[in-house]
Amino acid sequence: xxxxxxxxxxxxxxxxxxxxxxxxxxxxxxxxxxxxxxxxxxxxxxxxxxxxxxxxxxxxxxxxxxxxxxxxxxxxxxxxxxxxxxxxxxxxxxxxxxxxxxxxxxxxxxxxxxxxxxxxxxxxxxxxxxxxxxxxxxxxxxxxxxxxxxxxxxxxxxxxxxxxxxxxxxxxxxxxxxxxxxxxxxxxxxxxxxxxxxxxxxxxxxxxxxxxxxxxxxxxxxxxxxxxxxxxxxxxxxxxxxx
Amino acid sequence: xxxxxxxxxxxxxxxxxxxxxxxxxxxxxxxxxxxxxxxxxxxxxxxxxxxxxxxxxxxxxxxxxxxxxxxxxxxxxxxxxxxxxxxxxxxxxxxxxxxxxxxxxxxxxxxxxxxxxxxxxxxxxxxxxxxxxxxxxxxxxxxxxxxxxxxxxxxxxxxxxxxxxxxxxxxxxxxxxxxxxxxxxxxxxxxxxxxxxxxxxxxxxxxxxxxxxxxxxxxxxxxx
Numbered sequence: 451x452x453x454x455x456x457x458x459x460x461x462x463x464x465x466x467x468x469x470x471x472x473x474x475x476x477x478x479x480x481x482x483x484x485x486x487x488x489x490x491x492x493x494x495x496x497x498x499x500x501x502x503x504x505x506x507x508x509x510x511x512x513x514x515x516x517x518x519x520x521x522x523x524x525x526x527x528x529x530x531x532x533x534x535x536x537x538x539x540x541x542x543x544x545x546x547x548x549x550x551x552x553x554x555x556x557x558x559x560x561x562x563x564x565x566x567x568x569x570x571x572x573x574x575x576x577x578x579x580x581x582x583x584x585x586x587x588x589x590x591x592x593x594x595x596x597x598x599x600x601x602x603x604x605x606x607x608x609x610x611x612x613x614x615x616x617x618x619x620x621x622x623x624x625x626x627x628x629x630x631x632x633x634x635x636x637x638x639x640x641x642x643x644x645x646x647x648x649x650x651x652x653x654x655x656x657x658x659x660x661x662x663x664x665x666x667x668x669x670x671x672x673x674x675x676x677x678x679x680x681x682x683x684x685x686x687x688x689x690x691x692x693x
Numbered sequence: 694x695x696x697x698x699x700x701x702x703x704x705x706x707x708x709x710x711x712x713x714x715x716x717x718x719x720x721x722x723x724x725x726x727x728x729x730x731x732x733x734x735x736x737x738x739x740x741x742x743x744x745x746x747x748x749x750x751x752x753x754x755x756x757x758x759x760x761x762x763x764x765x766x767x768x769x770x771x772x773x774x775x776x777x778x779x780x781x782x783x784x785x786x787x788x789x790x791x792x793x794x795x796x797x798x799x800x801x802x803x804x805x806x807x808x809x810x811x812x813x814x815x816x817x818x819x820x821x822x823x824x825x826x827x828x829x830x831x832x833x834x835x836x837x838x839x840x841x842x843x844x845x846x847x848x849x850x851x852x853x854x855x856x857x858x859x860x861x862x863x864x865x866x867x868x869x870x871x872x873x874x875x876x877x878x879x880x881x882x883x884x885x886x887x888x889x890x891x892x893x894x895x896x897x898x899x900x901x902x903x904x905x906x907x908x909x910x911x912x913x914x915x916x917x
Contacts, residue, residue, distance in 0.1 A: 508782060508784075509781075509916070510778055510781050511916065512813075512916060524736060530785070531780055531784070533783065533784040534784040536782075538782055540775060540778070542774055542775030542778070543774050543775070543778075544775045544776055544778060544779035544782075545774055545776070546707070546711060546774075547773065547774060548710075548714040548715050549707070549710060549714075551713065556782075557703060557707045558779070559702060561703060561784075561785060562783060563696050563699070579871070603779075683777060
């Protein structure tokens with residue numbers, strides 16, 4: 451997808467987003483924009499609202515207030531079009547354990563009406579290195595291999611935007627580079643990525659922009675090029691400790 | 694429209710494949726239903742005269758409670774490993790998701806019921822393989838699966854999901870169960886068709902309302 455084909459001036463645009471669960475406020479008037487092609491990593495401690503943010507952006511949970519636009523589509527009125535434009539990798543594999551890897555991918559491909567499905571499966575299997583285990587039952591695969599199948603599932607429909615919820619869980623260094631490679635290989639150009647994690651080290655290695663989420667709001671944002679990791683750790687400890 | 698039906702077919706085929714591999718739903722339905730039929734048969738010792746009066750009730754008690762067990766499994770399987778979230782991430786309508794799951798549930802329940810009928814025939818000395826009775830079973834099971842699929846989805850996101858499904862679901866399907874028991878009794882006795890029609894019509898109205906309303910509500914039920 452060329453830049454001019456992409457809907458909206460930002461890949462992700464969030465304005466005054468709030469989410470409450472009963473009396474608990476998980477997200478507080480959060481404002482955030484992610485430009486096309488950016489790799490934004492959001493750090494935050496447990497309970498900061500990271501997973502809630504990903505759930506809202508992936509249309510699983512409705513926001514209480516605020517406006518969200520993804521790929522130029524409004525979250526409330528165009529949720530189906532948004533789902534077509536995003537790929538989600540979370541700490542759960544979202545794979546049927548009693549189906550083989552290829553059966554999982556076929557099912558997912560049919561749900562997304564992926565054209566030329568069998569060829570596309572082979573293509574993504576090659577990218578994430580799972581060609582040899584495609585016929586294996588998912589439950590017998592290692593966590594690392596299941597994660598690779600999960601990444602293949604997320605990029606099968608070639609989404610321009612990826613949402614990653616702590617994807618580094620159960621990924622070794624090699625698998626992490628597979629993830630980075632998979633994210634970068636798209637026929638539609640550089641993918642836009644929003645990743646949430648509590649691992650400063652892993653997130654730093656992947657992103658080109660960072661933000662810190664604490665108690666439901668973004669309290670810090672910067673480019674990784676203008677910072678070093680130790681400075682970020684200091685800022686993180688300072689802000690998360692204070693919030 | 695083609696994509697809509699492709700989605701439904703993909704969902705049904707996925708559930709069939711999973712059921713062939715795990716046999717979770719069929720085993721839970723069949724084991725509970727066979728045990729219920731056996732225990733009630735031995736407890737009530739139906740004579741040829743009383744069998745036609747009590748057998749339809751016993752059969753539908755077995756179908757109902759065994760069906761609840763099977764329905765509870767369908768979304769519990771989806772919840773594992775975040776598969777339910779995986780389904781919700783697909784760019785398909787709630788109606789297609791609902792119909793896919795509902796048709797798979799209907800198919801499993803009908804297969805289990807057909808497998809139970811020979812046992813019912815032997816235990817109660819009745820001949821259930823007749824068109825009128827099979828029609829009653831089919832129409833009642835559609836209503837059962839229609840409401841059950843929706844409430845199984847509601848229950849899966851609650852903490853006490855094993856209790857929530859029967860508590861919410863059973864009061865709602867009472868009209869179907871009562872209609873099914875009365876219509877089955879008439880069909881097994883080879884009673885007049887006109888006596889049975891009004892009960893079948895009642896179940897058909899319930900089925901249509903249940904399928905339409907559940908399909909429309911399904912997306913809201915799934916998403917928090």
